[in-house]
Structures are given as structure tokens and as C-alpha cells.
Amino acid sequence: MNVIDCQKVSKDFRRTNALEDITFQLTEQKITGLIGRNGAGKTTLLKILAGLTKHRSGEVNVFGKSPYNNLMVSENSILVDDQMTFPDSLTLEEVLQSAPAFYKRWDTEFASRLFQYFKLNPKQQHSKLSKGAKATFNMIFGLSTRCELTMFDEPTNGMDEAVRSDFYRALLKDYIAHPRSILISSHHLAEIEQLLEDILLIHKGRVVLHQSLDEVKEYAVAVQGLIADVERWTVGEEIIHSKRIDDQRLYVVVKNNSKLERARIEGASIQTLAASEVCMYVTSETKGGIDDVFK
Amino acid sequence: MFLSNSSLFSVVKAQVKFKINAYNGLIYSLIILQVLGILLGGNAGSSGTSINSTTISLNTSTNDVSFILVSLLAISVGNLLTTKAYRYDDFSFVATRLSSNIANFIVLFIFSCFAGVTTYFSGYVMRLILHFKSTSEFVDSSSIFNNPSSFLLTIVAIITMLWLFSSIGYIAGILFQMHKLFFFGAVVIVVMLLMTGTWIRISESIFVENGSLLILIMKVIIITILLLATSTAISNRLGVRT
Numbered sequence: 001m002n003v004i005d006c007q008k009v010s011k012d013f014r015r016t017n018a019l020e021d022i023t024f025q026l027t028e029q030k031i032t033g034l035i036g037r038n039g040a041g042k043t044t045l046l047k048i049l050a051g052l053t054k055h056r057s058g059e060v061n062v063f064g065k066s067p068y069n070n071l072m073v074s075e076n077s078i079l080v081d082d083q084m085t086f087p088d089s090l091t092l093e094e095v096l097q098s099a100p101a102f103y104k105r106w107d108t109e110f111a112s113r114l115f116q117y118f119k120l121n122p123k124q125q126h127s128k129l130s131k132g133a134k135a136t137f138n139m140i141f142g143l144s145t146r147c148e149l150t151m152f153d154e155p156t157n158g159m160d161e162a163v164r165s166d167f168y169r170a171l172l173k174d175y176i177a178h179p180r181s182i183l184i185s186s187h188h189l190a191e192i193e194q195l196l197e198d199i200l201l202i203h204k205g206r207v208v209l210h211q212s213l214d215e216v217k218e219y220a221v222a223v224q225g226l227i228a229d230v231e232r233w234t235v236g237e238e239i240i241h242s243k244r245i246d247d248q249r250l251y252v253v254v255k256n257n258s259k260l261e262r263a264r265i266e267g268a269s270i271q272t273l274a275a276s277e278v279c280m281y282v283t284s285e286t287k288g289g290i291d292d293v294f295k
Numbered sequence: 296m297f298l299s300n301s302s303l304f305s306v307v308k309a310q311v312k313f314k315i316n317a318y319n320g321l322i323y324s325l326i327i328l329q330v331l332g333i334l335l336g337g338n339a340g341s342s343g344t345s346i347n348s349t350t351i352s353l354n355t356s357t358n359d360v361s362f363i364l365v366s367l368l369a370i371s372v373g374n375l376l377t378t379k380a381y382r383y384d385d386f387s388f389v390a391t392r393l394s395s396n397i398a399n400f401i402v403l404f405i406f407s408c409f410a411g412v413t414t415y416f417s418g419y420v421m422r423l424i425l426h427f428k429s430t431s432e433f434v435d436s437s438s439i440f441n442n443p444s445s446f447l448l449t450i451v452a453i454i455t456m457l458w459l460f461s462s463i464g465y466i467a468g469i470l471f472q473m474h475k476l477f478f479f480g481a482v483v484i485v486v487m488l489l490m491t492g493t494w495i496r497i498s499e500s501i502f503v504e505n506g507s508l509l510i511l512i513m514k515v516i517i518i519t520i521l522l523l524a525t526s527t528a529i530s531n532r533l534g535v536r537t
Contacts, residue, residue, distance in 0.1 A: 047536065054532065085383045102388040105299065
């Protein structure tokens with residue numbers, strides 16, 4: 001059964017289209033990275049999946065149900081982001097104590113061990129926490145719910161380097177011990193790459209790629225060489241990105257295919273790309289780069 | 296894949312427990328207002344007369360002031376529960392808009408019960424203070440023992456009135472959260488309606504012309520439930536963390 005099934009989902013805010021015809025399915029027990037640039041629509045999509053906002057058209061199903069105002073979806077999913085709030089009248093300790101009444105699979109022991117490890121003050125209020133500590137607490141809360149669908153929206157914003165790597169490790173260990181569907185959004189793919197099985201790349205409100213991490217890595221390659229040579233090798237190819245290295249040499253990113261073998265024989269330097277580079281080039285607005293601004 | 300599936304009832308129950316626990320700081324506001332009410336209402340009016348060498352002075356005290364202050368508190372608490380901070384808190388845990396609204400109505404009712412009972416008995420506290428403070432020879436008032444059923448009815452009437460006030464605050468808050476213009480539009484419409492003769496007649500027939508307190512209580516409960524149901528219907532589209 002699909003955990004998430006989106007068919008042609010659209011959402012607009014006043015004049016701008018946040019999401020356009022989003023279609024994808026998420027199968028059970030995978031860690032999927034929701035990748036996209038600033039303003040790509042990641043947060044909007046997550047909020048729709050969590051039932052916090054309503055989409056305009058299309059069909060959204062989470063566990064086979066429309067998430068908006070659905071109790072079962074709310075009970076089995078959680079969205080951890082920096083806008084999570086908890087009552088000011090409760091201390092962090094009390095917030096954690098009230099969670100098991102709502103989340104049937106809440107792990108009290110796990111929550112308190114993480115809480116102690118990250119040295120949070122149990123008597124403090126949520127709104128008084130620093131940005132990083134708030135993100136840490138939200139992450140502890142989200143992991144401890146053990147929800148079948150756990151979503152993180154830029155979870156490491158504000159966390160320092162050490163807490164970040166601890167968080168990724170905790171997420172992975174907990175996932176292995178209690179497999180569930182995890183959707184984690186980030187614009188730093190390189191940082192979360194080692195966690196992910198699948199990548200869902202969205203750009204300008206549309207799904208660009210939804211493939212496994214390995215497939216994404218092989219999606220495109222970079223060809224580098226003398227301008228004339230590179231242009232000849234890549235003629236008829238879909239050029240994703242091109243950049244002048246200097247007066248004589250060109251660097252071009254094209255979709256990976258077998259025709260490039262000939263170029264390789266002719267001495268072209270063909271480089272594989274990291275998944276984060278593929279995502280960056282695929283979603284870049286212009287064929288050039290920042291250098292073009294200075295020309 | 297294991298999916299838990301709780302009933303609406305059990306989620307509302309958990310939410311009510313959580314809210315009572317989280318909002319119990321409101322009790323301090325209630326205590327302060329009631330003390331203020333006792334101080335202000337303790338000497339509401341006095342008249343005196345003297346026959347020959349005997350002077351009679353009559354001092355009346357009332358806990359109406361307490362009731363008015365607590366009613367204002369009820370309106371503001373109703374409004375408070377609709378503010379973003381309070382609504383968003385629900386969605387950090389398990390909630391739907393329906394369960395949140397129902398839990399809020401129950402919480403408002405429980406608070407109204409607490410405030411109603413304490414407001415009623417603040418009248419007794421006032422009498423006790425008058426006994427010690429004033430030079431009056433004689434303090435008289437109707438008491439529980441004179442007429443137990445009317446005492447109960449009075450408390451229930453206070454409770455339902457407070458619940459009504461909190462629901463007015465609630466619907467006003469929801470309208471304000473939807474759009475500021477809705478709120479001001481609603482205020483203008485209500486004020487305009489109140490100035491027309493028919494609506495004065497209607498409100499008179501609802502609140503003033505009642506054969507007994509029991510009928511008033513029934514009417515107030517029905518109006519409150521209507522207000523709360525309307526709030527639920529219009530808040531169904533309110534987004535969270537937007």
C-alpha cells in the first residue's frame with residue numbers, strides 16, 4: 001500500500017502558484033529526501049500532506065485518506081518544522097509527558113534519553129528556547145512519536161554542526177530499529193545524502209525527479225574539453241548546464257546516455273556527478289551560472 | 296504497516312485533559328477579578344432614614360460586579376482560545392479542526408462551571424466580610440437553606456450565561472482569525488440589528504420575558520450551542536502554521 005499518493009495536486013497563494021500538478025507515490029518504509037531550492041514548494045507540500053493546509057485541486061491520499069481534517073492521518077503522521085508550538089504554560093518535561101495520551105506508539109524512554117543526551121533543561125518553556133535548542137526538541141518530539149509517516153521540514157535549521165550529525169545518526173538508528181516512512185526536506189542534499197534511499201526533487205511547484213539515489217547520480221554527467229569538441233560531442237543532447245571554464249574550454253552537463261561513449265573514446269573527460277550536483281543543475285534557472293552576471 | 300485508529304471521543308478526551316492542564320493559569324485571573332468584585336460590590340448602595348432618635352441605615356451589597364467582571368473574562372478567554380498560538384498548539388499533537396473545537400467548547404464549559412460556582416459563593420464571602428467589617432447590626436440575605444432549588448437554578452443560570460459569553464468571544468475570535476473584515480462586518484451588523492425595533496423585541500423575548508429561570512437557561516444553552524456550531528463550521532477552513 002502506498003503511504004502517500006498525490007495526483008495532480010495544485011495549490012496557490014493569492015497570485016503565485018506554489019504547487020502545480022504534483023504527482024507521485026511514496027511506498028512504505030523508506031527514507032525519502034524532498035529536495036528543492038528555496039521557494040520550490042517543499043513546505044507547502046509537507047503541510048498539505050500533514051493536513052495543515054488544504055490543496056486547491058487534485059487528489060491527496062495519505063494512508064488512503066485525504067489528510068485534511070482526518071483524525072487517523074493526524075494520529076499516524078507528524079510534521080516537524082520550526083513553526084511547531086507548544087503551550088507556554090507547560091515546561092518541556094510536561095510537554096513530553098502529555099504526548100503519550102495522543103500518540104499511541106510514543107516511546108517515553110527513548111524521548112527522555114535523547115532529552116538528556118542533548119542536555120535540554122526540563123523546566124524550560126518551548127518558546128524560550130534558542131533556535132537550535134527548539135529544533136533539537138522538535139526533532140526529539142518527532143522521532144519519539146514513532147509515527148508511521150514522519151516528516152521533517154528543514155529539521156537542522158539552527159542546529160550546530162555536532163547536533164546535526166548526532167541528529168542524522170539518531171534518525172538512521174531509530175529508523176533501522178523501527179522502520180517507517182520518513183520524508184525529510186532539505187536544500188542541503190549533500191548533508192543528508194547518506195541517509196536517503198529515494199529522492200523527490202521538486203522545482204517551481206513541479207516534480208522534476210523521483211528516483212532512487214543511485215539513479216539520480218547516474219541521471220547526468222559532465223563533459224569537459226575544448227569548446228569545439230564539447231559542442232560536437234553534445235550536439236542534439238539535452239544540455240542541462242554549461243559553463244565556460246576559460247577561453248578555450250567548456251564544461252557541459254548533459255543527460256547520461258550511451259552516445260557519450262563515442263566522446264569518451266575520442267578523449268573527452270566525462271565525470272560523474274554527485275546527487276546534489278545533479279539536483280542543483282537540473283533545477284538551475286539559467287544555462288550559465290553566477291559568472292554570467294559579472295560578464 | 297501498523298496504523299493506530301482512535302475514536303473522535305478519545306482524542307477529544309485527551310485534548311480536554313491537556314487543555315485543562317495547560318490553561319489552569321487562568322484561575323489567577325479569575326481570583327483577582329473576584330477579589331476586585333468583592334471590593335467594589337461590597338458597598339453598592341446605601342440609604343438612611345431617622346425616626347425620632349433612631350437612625351436606620353440600609354446598605355446593600357451585590358456580587359453583580361463580580362459577575363460582570365467574570366463575564367468579561369469569559370469573553371476574553373473564549374477569544375483567547377481562537378488565537379493562532381492556541382490553535383497551533385493543538386496541531387503539534389493529534390487533532391482535527393472538529394476535535395479541537397469540541398475540546399474547546401468542553402473546556403469553556405468546565406471553566407464556566409468553575410467560575411459560576413465561585414462567583415456565586417463570592418457573595419457569601421462578601422457577607423462574611425461585611426459581618427466583621429461593618430458596624431451593621433443585622434445582615435440579611437437569601438441563603439441556600441431558605442430555598443435550595445432556587446439556589447441551584449441561580450448557579451446553573453450563572454454558568455450557562457458565562458458559557459454563552461465565552462462562546463460569543465469564541466465566534467468573534469474565529470471571525471477575526473478568518474479575516475479582520477469579517478469580524479468588523481459582524482460587529483457592524485450586530486450593532487445595526489440591535490438598533491432596530493424588531494431585534495430589541497426578539498432579544499427581550501429571549502432574555503427578559505421568561506416565565507422561569509429554567510426557561511432562560513434552556514434558551515441560553517440553545518443559543519450557545521448554535522454559536523459554537525457556527526464557529527466550528529466557519530473555522531473548518533482555517534489553516535495551521537501558515
